[in-house]
Amino acid sequence: MADTNRGVVYQGPGKVTVEDLDYPKLELAEQNGRKLEHGAILKVLATNICGSDQHMVRGRTTAPAGLTLGHEITGEVIETGRDVEFVKEGDLVSVPFNIACGRCRNCKERHTGVCENVNPARAGAAYGYVDMGGWHGGQARYAVVPYADFNLLRFPGDRDTVMAKLPDLAMLSDIFPTGYHGAYTAGVTTGSTVYVAGAGPVGLASATACLLLGAAAVIVGDMNPRRLEQARGFGCETIDLSRHGDVPEQIEQVLGVPEVDAAVDCVGFEARGHGPEGSAGEQPATVLNTLMDITRAAGGLGIPGLYVTGDPGAPDENAKVGQLGLRIGLGWAKSHYFVTGQCPVMKYNRQLMMAILHDRVQIARNVNAAAIPLDQAPEGYAEFDRGAARKYILDPHGAVRAAA
Template sequence: MKALVYEGPRNVVVKDMPDARIEQPTDVLVKITTTNICGSDLHMYEGRTNMETGRILGHENLGVVVEVGPAVVHVKVGDRVCLPFNIGCGFCKNCEKGLTGFCLTANPGMAGAAYGFAGMGPYSGGQAEYLRVPFGDFNCLLLPPDAQEKENDYVMLSDIFPTGYHAAVLAGVEAGDSVVIYGAGPVGLMATIAADLKGASKVMVVDSHPDRLRLAEKLGAIPVDDSDGGAVDRVLELTGGEGADRGCECVGYQCTCQGHEVPNLTMNNLVKSVRATGGIGVVGVFVAEDPGSPDELMKKGQLAFDFGTFWMKGQHMATGQANVKAYNRKLRDLIAADKVKPSRIISHELPLEQAPEGYRNFDERKEGWTKVVLKTAA
């Protein structure tokens, strides 16, 4: 099968790889039709993780079931399915609580497994023609009859839409709240949609890329340009000096300011931008170590965090990757009912063969390259 393979920093190639296949009785084999490039993929693409060469990338996947293992009873050949990026077993302590992003079975020795992701198990990614799905009955989200028509919407259920929603949940967004979101990349834009779904009275989105801020404004948010470092003052001005009720971190450890990485910038700016006793949700990726970081603390996975201010303001914070299955069914139904259209943020649709070009332009934050979806041959 054709697949996109990581061969080193900023070096990915599409080449022939062994076909994905059924390996366990509970497996499902999916022919991928749409797969996305995620901002999290860029950490690996840039060589900022321990991703092994020769691995197939891709954790935002959707396709058609072509084979099922003998123990699969719910999913059928021909079903169109979207796959959560995090692989859950369905029966461990965390999965039973709905915390599927921290499955204790799928990646022994670590809480959490994912497709084509550094440190999250041996599973191949879905930027390929076929994908093996472990624990298929549990992990496959069945799609409704309009699955082909709305494929670019439903594929967002694999990661970024639930992740953006998770940011709003972690922050504690409620009807009437004002919300500030740091990051107008795909996840930040999904958090914008999520905050609106939860009834936020005002959503402010902070970024320094004009094209992304324009998209946030189209989604109904107030764009806050931080290219001059004045975002906090602007947010305080927009909230009568108090700060937002809730804040979402949708950037992560490679946050940049005027061309320089400042890993603690969004975290500390959130503490300043959110009111006393407000809530902060962090879904941007932070890692246990980043030897390639220009920041000495971040090399060890640490931040110079304004904990004293955070404590004095009585704020609360929740973090971690999204438990996709906790949200994807409900969000699917909103798409089916035409209540939401996450595909609005897609900027480019490319064939799988052009994935290296997509990675290069997305990584360079080239103007207009906001969200890239890849299509395999029919």
Template sequence: MTGNRVLTFQGPMKLEIKTIDYPKLEDPRGRKIEHGVIIKLVSTNICGSDQHIYHGRFEVPQGMVMGHENTGEVVEVGRDVERIEKGDLVSVPFNVSCGRCRNCKERHTDACENSYVNDLVNCGAYGFNLGGWQGGQADYMLVPYADWNLLKFPDRDQAMEKILDLTLLSDILPTGYHGCIEAGVRTGSTVYIAGAGPVGRCAAASARLLGASCIIVADRLRERLDLVKKCGYETVDTTSATPVPDQIEAILGEREVDAGVDCVGLEAHGYGEEDRDEHSEAVINVLFDIVRAGGAMGIPGIYTNLDPGAPKTDMAKKGELPLAFSKAWIKSPKLTGGQAPVMHYNRDLMMAILWDRMPYLREVANTEVISLEDAPAAYKTFSDGSPKKFVIDPHNMLKKAA
């Protein structure tokens, strides 16, 4: 192997395909790691979280390889790897975790104590400037702690038949599911999901799998709302002059829901016709308003401690949000934020897919397969509000499978 095509960040709204060296079994410090593998990317998706990087809202170094939603075929195995073999088809959780520290042993793989290389963060993720791990929007990538991190698909042929569903296991499906779990979604729950992007749509599918009754998805973009409506969910238009609680009441007969999920994060916008400017705190404050007393909120949407591209105020640029917490406190809410611990859920969700318990997942995900060369243009299309979920096919393996 002599080269590796990769999609690199060169600055806000600027991505370039470059060819770099084929990856080595080395960590970001350059230390040899025999517990790792090299995978050939079968699919690697463009995520809404990638958009925060693309917009210059989440700081990353110039030249970083993008991509944290990765599925691949193992092509090289370190000496200490025992359970993963060449040829295995695997899903790669976007969290980099060691399986050895206290947090990993307690299934908090989103906060691994050994996956980062400095004291600025306490977690690792591919293509995210979290631990220095390069992303997988590429031909090949390194995965450390392979026996621990990788989810092996039990049957390769069966997996390739469902690969456009299984490719969602690396992030957005477990993330949407995690948001629902932390919000307490269960049989009969009424649920408000902020954001009809791919994560929000996976959260809606997860709420359906968990047995929720009324599932309401909110967004400001008509194409996305039309898509989720077509898939059988209720919708709220956040640009409408009608306040969100009034729209919920028109659907549900009451102004509150049991559970709320934030699938937007920073770059959220204000509500109604009079305030469509960006207010990153907008979603959380609406959840404080519309989740019932004693209810819960899952906040898997990304918020960063530094937001250099934030508009308006120094407070926003520091990632500090003016939350209406005093308004919410009286309701005794539960709120859980942060990354989803993908390994907590991915095997169960894989089995649900393989046994057709999520038959409409591909419809609501609305995937479109593209080449690696088409990825920069797809980032722009996604940024403009496309309802598509773009899945990159570096080696034409998805096209061959189809």
């Protein structure tokens, strides 16, 4: 007999609860009972709270009440559909947050963040996220993954080795590949100097990726002293933007010049002004304009930070539809290039998995991962919203705490 299912449900701005849910079926009720014989049911071993989830919980998107949250999923396969050939029951797997069919033009070109077949409204889908196709979220005891043979990344080796590294491997579903994507697309390489805007979990993951890629100096800017301390703990320089509004001047104090080779925006659309006077108010274009200011001519900007087309809580009418006051003329004059959009997780997750399994990186330590029971999700969301310098892993079956 199937076990009971519980999950984290968005109830409206500022409120999430943990509720009893239906046990998963290989179908999608929100898409007219669409059958998922190509899918798999997972026992969720780890599922993380993400800053993107927090945008919804703050009421800064058009997410409907009743949405089951969660797009960062790591688990064990316990059932497969009749069309699944290669994934087997008992496999331990990472789930890319992008849902991809593996069949469309974009998937075949490795642009899995904008799959053409998994969202009736637009290209691109994700679990438990607003306007992303109606797929159930993974902050639950059990979850469904479609197109399992294509989407799931199986962990190699013996079970004990994998379980011992579960806190690190749990970062492969989103933030580690997303942070890496921001660094890689900005052109970070051996000897680069880099500015990372934001010391939340994605920013810390991106700073980690910069170091993994061989950066000579990584400077992280934020307004949260605890998160900046976390960045310094694994070798980054930092700028406290609540005190120092002049970012080029602060960069010059570190590097001797007021610019960097590459920059990464890990903040997104809820950015605040810099300096003692500006830090209290939202200025959505602040980060992007700052990055253009401090990135050298012909340099690159990686932009994994989330920008949305609908923001009910935006500070002005333009920002409510994602229209921001960018100094695009500055970027054009400096021949910058920009890379935006969802990270195509499958482009990076296997390589990053191997870096974890072979002890080349300690991503869970760098983002200060902390496992909490599923039923404590509301407290985790509240603490994260207050600026906790942690990456919260929800642990529905106690597997992460057992690994630790």
